Amino acid sequence: MALIKPLSENYDEYRRDESRAQGDAETISFPTSEDEVRALLRELHASHTPVTAQGARTGLAAGAVPTGGHVMNLSRMNAYLGLRRSSDGRFFLRAQPGVVLSELRKHLRARALPARDWDSESLAAAQELAQAPEQIFPTDPTETSACLGGMAACNASGARSYAYGPMRPHVSGLRVALANGDMVALRRGELGAHGRTLELATESGRLITLDLPTYVMPQTKNASGYFVEDNMDAIDLFIGSDGTLGVITELELELMPAPAVTWGVSCFFTTEAAAVAFTQAARPALGLATAFEYFDAAALNILRTQRENSTAFSALPAIDPKAACCIFVELAGASEAELLAELCRLGELLEQTGGSEKATWVARTDVDREAQRFFRHAVPESVNMLIDERRRTDPIITKLGSDMSVPDDRLADVMELYRSSLAEAGLESAAWGHIGNNHLHVNVLPRNAQDYARGKELFESWAARVTAMGGAVSAEHGVGKLKRSFLAVMYGEDHVREMARVKLALDPYGQLGRGNLFDPAYLEGGA
Amino acid sequence: MHVVVCIKAVPGSTEVKMDPETHTIVRDGREAVINPFDASALELALELADARRAAGEDCSVTVVSMGIPATERILRDACARGATDALLLSDRAFAGADTLATCHALACGIRALPAADLILCGKMAVDGDTAQIGPELAGAFDLPCVTDVSELVGTGDESIVVRCGSDEGPVAVEAPLPCVLTVAKEAAQLRMPSIAGVRAAEDAPVAVRGAEDVGADPARIGLSGSPTQVVHCFVPDRSGAVRLFDGSAEEQAAALAGIIEEVRS
Numbered sequence: 035m036a037l038i039k040p041l042s043e044n045y046d047e048y049r050r051d052e053s054r055a056q057g058d059a060e061t062i063s064f065p066t067s068e069d070e071v072r073a074l075l076r077e078l079h080a081s082h083t084p085v086t087a088q089g090a091r092t093g094l095a096a097g098a099v100p101t102g103g104h105v106m107n108l109s110r111m112n113a114y115l116g117l118r119r120s121s122d123g124r125f126f127l128r129a130q131p132g133v134v135l136s137e138l139r140k141h142l143r144a145r146a147l148p149a150r151d152w153d154s155e156s157l158a159a160a161q162e163l164a165q166a167p168e169q170i171f172p173t174d175p176t177e178t179s180a181c182l183g184g185m186a187a188c189n190a191s192g193a194r195s196y197a198y199g200p201m202r203p204h205v206s207g208l209r210v211a212l213a214n215g216d217m218v219a220l221r222r223g224e225l226g227a228h229g230r231t232l233e234l235a236t237e238s239g240r241l242i243t244l245d246l247p248t249y250v251m252p253q254t255k256n257a258s259g260y261f262v263e264d265n266m267d268a269i270d271l272f273i274g275s276d277g278t279l280g281v282i283t284e285l286e287l288e289l290m291p292a293p294a295v296t297w298g299v300s301c302f303f304t305t306e307a308a309a310v311a312f313t314q315a316a317r318p319a320l321g322l323a324t325a326f327e328y329f330d331a332a333a334l335n336i337l338r339t340q341r342e343n344s345t346a347f348s349a350l351p352a353i354d355p356k357a358a359c360c361i362f363v364e365l366a367g368a369s370e371a372e373l374l375a376e377l378c379r380l381g382e383l384l385e386q387t388g389g390s391e392k393a394t395w396v397a398r399t400d401v402d403r404e405a406q407r408f409f410r411h412a413v414p415e416s417v418n419m420l421i422d423e424r425r426r427t428d429p430i431i432t433k434l435g436s437d438m439s440v441p442d443d444r445l446a447d448v449m450e451l452y453r454s455s456l457a458e459a460g461l462e463s464a465a466w467g468h469i470g471n472n473h474l475h476v477n478v479l480p481r482n483a484q485d486y487a488r489g490k491e492l493f494e495s496w497a498a499r500v501t502a503m504g505g506a507v508s509a510e511h512g513v514g515k516l517k518r519s520f521l522a523v524m525y526g527e528d529h530v531r532e533m534a535r536v537k538l539a540l541d542p543y544g545q546l547g548r549g550n551l552f553d554p555a556y557l558e559g560g561a
Numbered sequence: 562m563h564v565v566v567c568i569k570a571v572p573g574s575t576e577v578k579m580d581p582e583t584h585t586i587v588r589d590g591r592e593a594v595i596n597p598f599d600a601s602a603l604e605l606a607l608e609l610a611d612a613r614r615a616a617g618e619d620c621s622v623t624v625v626s627m628g629i630p631a632t633e634r635i636l637r638d639a640c641a642r643g644a645t646d647a648l649l650l651s652d653r654a655f656a657g658a659d660t661l662a663t664c665h666a667l668a669c670g671i672r673a674l675p676a677a678d679l680i681l682c683g684k685m686a687v688d689g690d691t692a693q694i695g696p697e698l699a700g701a702f703d704l705p706c707v708t709d710v711s712e713l714v715g716t717g718d719e720s721i722v723v724r725c726g727s728d729e730g731p732v733a734v735e736a737p738l739p740c741v742l743t744v745a746k747e748a749a750q751l752r753m754p755s756i757a758g759v760r761a762a763e764d765a766p767v768a769v770r771g772a773e774d775v776g777a778d779p780a781r782i783g784l785s786g787s788p789t790q791v792v793h794c795f796v797p798d799r800s801g802a803v804r805l806f807d808g809s810a811e812e813q814a815a816a817l818a819g820i821i822e823e824v825r826s
Contacts, residue, residue: 299756349750374763381756391760395753398638399594400573402753 035077037063037070041105048105051091051098052177053516054421054432059086059100064110068209068217068283071106075281076215078104082543085213087277089131089184092177094435095514097188097276101549106281108132108183114147115284116156117163125159125169125289126206131183131282135171139178142169142289169289172198175510176411183282188512189257189274193364193410196470197324198290200255200510202273207286210272210279213541216240218272218280225268232268234540244539246271247532249525254439255471256506258513259521259551260533271536276512277547279540293324293366297373298397298406299380301389302357306330306453308388309359310446313469315383316363317442322376325364326470333413333464334360340416347412351405354393361469362410370398413466417477424481431480434489437517438496439473440505451499452476459488473509497523515549531556562613562620564606565677567667567698568639569596570632571688579796595635597746598683604749605713605742606681607643612716621645623674627655627666633767641754641762648674652771657784660689664697666782669775671698679721680741684709695743706741707734711748 041048041062049057065071078085084103091098112132119125127147129138141147145164149157163169173185174192184190186208191200198204207221217237225234230246246262261270272279303309313326329337334357340347353360363380367373381391397403418433425431440448452474456463462485467475478489497507497520507513507520522530534556538544544557570593595603606622613620624639626632627650636647650670658666671677680702685692692708699706709726714733716722722735723742736742754762772782780786804820806813 300753351750351753374759377756377759381760384756391757392755394755394757396641396756396759397753398759401594401597401600401751405750405753 035074037065037074038077038104039063045105048088048091048107049100051088051093051096053094053096053099053514055096055099055516057086057096057099057101059103059105061103062105062107064107066110068211071108071111071211071281071283072215072217074104074106075211075213078545079214079543082545084548085281085545086547087183087187087281089181089187090134090179091184092175092180093184093188093514094433094437094511095188095276095508095516097512097514097547097550098184099515101515101554103545103548108281109181111183111283112137112181114141114149116152117147117149117159118155119159119162123166125163125166126286127171127289128207128284128286129182130284131181131186133182134178135173135175135180135182135185136178138171138182142171145169166291168292170292171204171287171289173201173204176414182285182287186273186282186285187275187277188514189261189510191255191257191468191471191510193325193327193468195255195510196326196468197366200257202261202270204288205269205273205285206288207284208269208272208282209284211281211283212236213280213543213545217283220269220272221286222267222269227264227266227268229264230262232266232271234268242539244271244536245532246536247525247529249529249532252441252504252506254441254504254506255468255473255509256439257437257510258506258508258517258524259530260536274512276514276550278537278550280546294368295370295373296324296364296366296403297377298395298403299363299365299377300395300397300406300409301361301363301380301384302354302393303360303389304356304358305388306359306449309361309469310449311387312361312384312389313445314442315387316380317470319383320363320365320376320380322365322367322373323363323470324366325362326468327362327410328466328469328474329360329362329410329413330465331358332462333466334358336416336420336464337409337412340412347416349405350409350412351395357393362406413464417464417479420479424479428483430483431486434478434480434486434493436474436476436493436496437508437511438500438505439471439509440500440503442472444503444505445469445472447503448472448474448500448505451496455492455495459492461485461489461492468509471509472505494519494523513551518549518551518553521551562609562618562678563675564609564620564622564679564681565671565674566599566603566606566622566624566639566644567680567682567694568599568603568624568626568635569683569686569688570594570626570628570635571596571686579794593631593635595639595751596683596686596688598685598687598744600683600751601746601748602681602683602742602744603639603642603644604751605710605744606679607752608749609679609713609716610643621675623648623677625667625670625674626650627658627663627670630769633769636767637762637765638754640765640767641758642752643754643758646674647765647767649767649769650771650775651769654772654777654779654783657787658782659787659789660691660693660697661788662782662784662786664694664701665786666772666775666777667694668698668701669777670770671702673770673775676739678739680704680739682741682743684743684745692743695741699741702739702741704740705736706743707736708743709745710742711745713748
């Protein structure tokens with residue numbers, strides 16, 4: 035088949051993703067249509083060849099890193115397929131999985147979507163979009179070069195998930211190609227499970243009965259394993275399934291009006307305890323907050339060093355030497371007056387919890403918002419550079435970042451767990467992330483192979499402790515290949531077997547996303 | 562010490578709207594931002610004030626702008642960032658001013674303030690690109706002027722030392738106080754306001770004065786006081802096309818030469 039090419043040196047980059055993990059495969063394809071995806075899958079199914087679906091390869095859990103077989107890269111499936119407007123005025127956009135988030139945002143800001151080959155209903159809706167208040171797709175992962183299919187596959191989140199939740203509720207429709215090329219069309223609200231049994235009909239008329247796993251998901255931000263609950267919507271099983279159940283060939287996304295006014299507030303604290311106290315007080319009090327993002331002392335120190343030593347980071351705003359940590363709060367509302375009142379409430383909370391109104395940066399202009407964005411994104415970028423530098427001396431060193439969440443009332447406990455165990459292990463680290471969701475990315479910065487091994491052990495121990503707190507081992511990056519041992523800790527072996535049975539009912543030879551979620555041993559012998 | 566910083570509200574977008582009738586830039590104030598060069602000038606003033614206050618001296622920073630009433634928002638924002646006072650010169654009589662008429666209005670406004678030890682302007686405005694206001698103000702007050710200042714090296718009671726651009730490259734210049742400086746963008750990055758600053762700025766008095774209030778000469782302000790005559794103003798046509806050449810290298814070169822001739826004529 036002409037679409038299938040040998041994965042030669044020219045395609046070396048497709049062996050990796052942003053997790054820095056390295057895999058291998060024999061062949062690669064770049065389909066541009068659903069028909070091509072189906073044809074590829076049919077051919078590969080016949081030989082039971084493993085298939086790893088890829089998008090923009092921005093994932094951090096190695097979900098797109100191949101383990102043999104075939105790489106199906108969907109980045110060239112990047113067309114906008116249509117738009118509809120519901121009777122209550124909401125817009126729903128259909129797009130292929132390779133559409134990149136930053137491009138989607140650009141088109142939405144311009145209120146003009148590429149409408150090539152759209153039908154008359156879509157063109158009419160596009161005209162209405164041009165006249166309507168600006169629309170957004172609210173899911174906001176830091177990496178805006180992510181593509182929509184990959185974001186749905188790992189149920190991406192990001193800073194604004196504090197207000198808008200993860201990607202899941204904003205996906206209203208999916209078309210999914212199963213391992214044999216058969217199609218499943220899913221629209222939110224149209225097909226539900228009966229208790230924990232789901233009967234799924236494919237477009238060819240095949241009926242598949244799924245016995246859904248019996249575990250109870252934690253009541254926290256969660257991207258660990260399959261989404262299951264009683265009477266669940268069928269579409270939710272596929273969102274966040276890490277490319278293990280099917281290949282997403284089309285998504286329908288629900289858009290929402292952009293807030294009229296958005297301000298960012300960076301709040302600096304002299305102790306981590308004050309930052310935690312502020313978070314706990316601010317969450318119930320600030321109704322217009324859309325994000326709470328944390329940066330610890332090490333993260334701030336990395337930025338201070340970068341600002342001093344690197345011209346690329348010299349535009350970073352100067353950080354007060356007394357600042358030991360920072361929480362970025364985003365406020366969004368209908369008017370400046372409304373946000374001013376909320377800003378004053380925020381200031382009062384700071385004064386009450388050990389912060390200070392004076393130790394803040396308020397961004398109300400584009401220039402200031404850009405400075406804050408640069409500050410926030412410079413942290414992970416700088417850590418990546420640091421790890422790459424260390425990797426040159428010892429190739430085994432790679433990024434070790436946690437992605438765990440706990441319930442609201444365990445925030446202080448999990449912070450204490452991180453601090454005490456990192457100190458005990460003598461590991462260098464930097465932590466940042468979504469403190470509003472009790473979800474920090476603690477990054478161990480290994481200096482050598484011993485540190486790397488100790489860091490991995492530490493994360494294993496955190497998986498057990500976080501699970502005991504009622505938390506999730508992966509809150510937004512997905513389990514992929516890197517966190518599957520954590521998934522077994524979180525749900526136990528019996529529940530992982532239940533997940534594997536669901537997979538095998540849809541993908542009897544375990545071809546898709548091999549190595550994601552489960553050890554391949556769970557799939558041995560097939561359905 | 563009293564530092565005066567002149568600020569201009571400029572369009573916040575590079576997509577400037579032109580009035581098809583008057584051929585002037587539409588300034589409705591909705592998308593206006595502080596001119597980026599003026600932002601750097603304000604930051605230099607605030608850093609100077611911080612240093613003076615740390616040394617136990619009084620230092621005030623007044624921001625001054627000539628503009629439509631909506632410009633008050635930008636002056637209030639400057640107060641949130643640390644300016645102590647603000648003066649908005651707003652009057653229909655100021656409308657249509659070129660740089661000379663603007664300079665007269667600003668000079669009258671500055672004379673109405675406590676005596677300035679230092680007047681800072683941005684090197685130029687991103688909408689007009691004239692770079693004339695600073696030197697014109699120096700002329701109006703008969704003060705020395707240093708342009709294209711990239712760094713404040715130090716200040717004393719009698720003089721100020723700055724680094725600035727020159728035909729020979731960057732040079733250090735000592736100027737006696739009072740003087741006028743025009744500031745390059747790279748000189749400083751304007752600080753963000755704090756919540757405390759935003760709160761205080763909400764109640765800060767922004768003085769709004771008209772032409773009569775500051776004793777401006779009606780013959781030297783607005784359109785009638787502007788010697789600059791805009792004869793024609795238009796949005797350039799940026800249409801482009803791609804042509805592919807066939808044939809031998811010589812034939813393609815000849816075709817290219819033909820296009821160059823076509824464009825030149």
